[in-house]
Amino acid sequence: MTKTAYRLAVALLLPFAAFANDNPDPAAVERGRKGFIASCGFCHGNDATGNRAPDLIRSPLVNRDASGNLIGPVIKNGRPEKEMPGFPALSGQQISDMVTFLHARINEALASNHVPSDYPVAKLLTGDAAQGKIFFNGTGGCAGCHSPAGDLKGIAGKYSAIDLQSRFLYPRRAQSTVTVKTKSGEQFEGKLLHIDEFDLEMTDQAGWHHSWPRNEVQYTVHDPLERHRELLRKYTDADMHNMFAYLETFK
Amino acid sequence: MKLATISLVLTVAAYSQGLDPAALVHPSSAIWPTYNGDYSGRRFSPLNQINESNISSLAVAWAFRTETVAVKSTPLMVNGVLYFTVPDHVWAIDARTGRQIWHYHYDSNGGDHIGNRGVGMYKDWLYFETPDCHLVSLNAKDGKQRWKVELGDVKLGYFSTMAPLVVGNHVIVGVSGDVTDVPGYLDSRDPETGALQWRWYSAPKPGDPGSETWPKNSDAITHGGGMTWMTGSYDPELNLVYWGTGNPNPVLAGEGRLGDNLYTCSIVALNADTGKLVWYFQPSPHDVHDWDAVQTPMLFDGEFRGQQRKMVAQASRNGYFFVLDRKTGQHLLTTPFVETNWAKGINSAGQPIRDTAKDPTPDGSLVSPGSNGSTNWLSPSFDPLTGMAYVSARRQWSVFYKTAEGKAEGWGGRDRGLYSEAVLEGIDYKTGEVKWKHEIGPGEGSGGIMTTAGKLLFSADTSGNLLALSPSTGETLWHINLGGRVPNSPMTYEVGGKQYLVFACGDTLYGFALTQGAH
Numbered sequence: 039m040t041k042t043a044y045r046l047a048v049a050l051l052l053p054f055a056a057f058a059n060d061n062p063d064p065a066a067v068e069r070g071r072k073g074f075i076a077s078c079g080f081c082h083g084n085d086a087t088g089n090r091a092p093d094l095i096r097s098p099l100v101n102r103d104a105s106g107n108l109i110g111p112v113i114k115n116g117r118p119e120k121e122m123p124g125f126p127a128l129s130g131q132q133i134s135d136m137v138t139f140l141h142a143r144i145n146e147a148l149a150s151n152h153v154p155s156d157y158p159v160a161k162l163l164t165g166d167a168a169q170g171k172i173f174f175n176g177t178g179g180c181a182g183c184h185s186p187a188g189d190l191k192g193i194a195g196k197y198s199a200i201d202l203q204s205r206f207l208y209p210r211r212a213q214s215t216v217t218v219k220t221k222s223g224e225q226f227e228g229k230l231l232h233i234d235e236f237d238l239e240m241t242d243q244a245g246w247h248h249s250w251p252r253n254e255v256q257y258t259v260h261d262p263l264e265r266h267r268e269l270l271r272k273y274t275d276a277d278m279h280n281m282f283a284y285l286e287t288f289k
Numbered sequence: 290m291k292l293a294t295i296s297l298v299l300t301v302a303a304y305s306q307g308l309d310p311a312a313l314v315h316p317s318s319a320i321w322p323t324y325n326g327d328y329s330g331r332r333f334s335p336l337n338q339i340n341e342s343n344i345s346s347l348a349v350a351w352a353f354r355t356e357t358v359a360v361k362s363t364p365l366m367v368n369g370v371l372y373f374t375v376p377d378h379v380w381a382i383d384a385r386t387g388r389q390i391w392h393y394h395y396d397s398n399g400g401d402h403i404g405n406r407g408v409g410m411y412k413d414w415l416y417f418e419t420p421d422c423h424l425v426s427l428n429a430k431d432g433k434q435r436w437k438v439e440l441g442d443v444k445l446g447y448f449s450t451m452a453p454l455v456v457g458n459h460v461i462v463g464v465s466g467d468v469t470d471v472p473g474y475l476d477s478r479d480p481e482t483g484a485l486q487w488r489w490y491s492a493p494k495p496g497d498p499g500s501e502t503w504p505k506n507s508d509a510i511t512h513g514g515g516m517t518w519m520t521g522s523y524d525p526e527l528n529l530v531y532w533g534t535g536n537p538n539p540v541l542a543g544e545g546r547l548g549d550n551l552y553t554c555s556i557v558a559l560n561a562d563t564g565k566l567v568w569y570f571q572p573s574p575h576d577v578h579d580w581d582a583v584q585t586p587m588l589f590d591g592e593f594r595g596q597q598r599k600m601v602a603q604a605s606r607n608g609y610f611f612v613l614d615r616k617t618g619q620h621l622l623t624t625p626f627v628e629t630n631w632a633k634g635i636n637s638a639g640q641p642i643r644d645t646a647k648d649p650t651p652d653g654s655l656v657s658p659g660s661n662g663s664t665n666w667l668s669p670s671f672d673p674l675t676g677m678a679y680v681s682a683r684r685q686w687s688v689f690y691k692t693a694e695g696k697a698e699g700w701g702g703r704d705r706g707l708y709s710e711a712v713l714e715g716i717d718y719k720t721g722e723v724k725w726k727h728e729i730g731p732g733e734g735s736g737g738i739m740t741t742a743g744k745l746l747f748s749a750d751t752s753g754n755l756l757a758l759s760p761s762t763g764e765t766l767w768h769i770n771l772g773g774r775v776p777n778s779p780m781t782y783e784v785g786g787k788q789y790l791v792f793a794c795g796d797t798l799y800g801f802a803l804t805q806g807a808h
Contacts, residue, residue: 088508102442102445146698148469150692151468153690163652164652165652200705204688207655232752236768236770275650275655278688279653
């Protein structure tokens with residue numbers, strides 16, 4: 039086949055392609071995976087991360103490919119100078135699926151800088167729930183504020199496993215309250231809205247806003263997360279995993 | 290008739306508005322010609338018109354709205370003009386009035402738009418790095434593009450953010466990108482053409498010194514990362530460029546790259562004319578937490594344990610403060626500047642010893658600090674008047690997960706942040722002792738630090754307040770709520786006999802000066 043004929047053959051593949059796409063057709067990826075394992079896996083590894091032949095996820099050619107324009111000819115022709123055989127018998131659809139699979143593998147690598155919200159609970163469940171319960175009632179001091187039958191009831195069903203692990207360690211949205219006494223002796227109680235080095239702002243129990251220069255009032259902040267912050271310094275990884283195993287029982 | 294002749298001469302006179310590269314070696318205190326103000330990376334200004342006795346008279350002199358995104362760059366100020374950037378945009382504005390002179394827009398072909406730190410300047414030309422990893426040269430007079438060259442292939446995951454450093458006739462430019470496993474490098478480019486003068490790779494070639502810190506019979510060393518994404522420092526006497534390098538790749542999954550992984554997470558000294566490595570020091574051997582050692586190397590001279598030395602210090606993202614002899618790379622001091630839980634001590638070379646129990650795991654490992662680090666890109670400062678280094682630090686906790694199965698590619702995992710609180714610190718370089726701490730609130734500080742001969746330290750808290758502190762004690766001398774996060778590091782200059790201070794808040798740049806009659 040001439041070079042021009044190859045280009046034509048590759049061009050004809052294009053209508054089937056759905057490459058460099060963040061949401062490729064899962065069926066095409068699966069077909070491509072099977073095809074890749076059958077034709078390429080022995081040398082490039084079944085997951086395309088390389089074996090006797092290079093890692094294709096790190097391959098400049100694969101990364102620069104758009105819609106099979108670079109990968110297609112290599113699969114068809116091979117690279118004789120590098121001892122890679124060509125696969126002229128593969129159909130346009132088969133090559134298209136393999137290209138979709140390779141781009142999906144690249145996208146998986148790109149997405150590996152996030153822990154997915156459906157991260158498997160089995161990976162997180164390495165602790166001992168009984169030890170977690172002991173920590174909860176003892177060293178952790180958790181029982182002082184929380185109870186399995188009260189606020190924690192059904193907590194494991196409320197959040198994904200990975201969110202539950204983050205949230206028991208540090209629940210972000212907990213409202214601090216504040217009591218303020220002004221110079222003239224007035225007292226205010228309510229929600230703390232803002233505090234920095236210079237200012238204190240709050241909403242009183244009737245819903246009205248107040249603010250003062252911080253150094254002009256006496257105040258006491260009750261921050262329900264203070265104890266969580268103290269615990270971050272104390273947890274061992276075993277404590278963390280045991281606590282997670284215990285909380286995961288609260289379905 | 291005589292008058293007419295004079296006026297004719299004045300009309301045709303043309304003044305060069307450029308920057309002589311030789312002037313960068315001894316810059317006038319009135320200008321701010323490089324990212325950190327001068328080559329030393331100290332971000333210390335000798336200006337003292339604004340000082341501890343009149344700081345209460347500081348007021349907004351002008352504001353410039355870019356109507357784009359957060360301004361993370363530090364402007365340059367040369368000949369009465371400020372030059373600054375956001376990704377894909379460069380502005381020249383009048384340094385006295387804050388009014389626009391010109392605006393340049395670059396049409397990026399993709400790339401990460403996370404931020405841009407500013408421009409470099411050589412004679413009449415500006416240099417700007419783009420999200421699609423190109424270097425663009427502009428005419429400083431009118432913002433017209435002169436040329437552009439590719440620094441890295443955006444399709445392979447490269448992008449760029451840093452402010453180029455001009456040294457002699459070298460434009461020194463680094464690259465970013467750790468989402469894919471691509472090699473990091475630092476380029477020196479010709480200021481006239483953009484042609485490559487030298488390239489230094491963050492990982493050695495297989496077989497070269499340092500390659501023994503990577504596994505054999507593996508492609509790890511050729512995919513090792515080590516991005517060069519923050520502007521370095523330069524010592525003209527030694528002709529050495531000091532640069533920090535980023536994390537190795539895959540980022541959180543280290544088992545495919547066992548060894549120290551030189552020269553990632555390192556401070557390197559390179560010959561400015563050849564790019565040859567003269568010495569290195571690695572703050573985080575075999576990093577698995579994304580703790581780039583790119584924080585600005587601060588250069589200063591002084592006494593250390595009875596001996597006069599030329600030194601370089603870094604407050605590193607891993608939570609440790611390092612002082613080295615900058616001529617030889619000899620290690621002088623390592624101390625933690627915030628509490629962390631990832632190291633078991635310090636080895637004889639002065640490097641923290643990684644506790645492998647705190648490596649990322651599938652079920653999570655509770656680590657302090659998180660991947661954003663105990664400090665980061667926000668500029669540190671060194672004040673020669675106090676002998677202290679200043680850092681915007683964080684105490685933070687995060688759970689690190691290794692998610693990769695099989696051969697890891699890219700990150701191979703990530704941390705989930707739990708809690709962070711930020712603090713400004715003054716550190717005695719001779720002992721590493723934290724002399725003062727100034728809490729700046731929950732979260733992470735995003736504004737850098739500048740010190741001045743006016744006995745002032747400028748920075749910002751996490752509530753949108755600009756702060757002026759005493760560099761000696763950390764006590765607050767002045768503040769103003771600008772209404773949003775400060776995303777850049779401050780700078781200062783003098784125009785028409787008046788000292789200005791520049792901060793960004795969100796997408797707006799603010800110039801401050803003393804009110805009339807206060808100086």
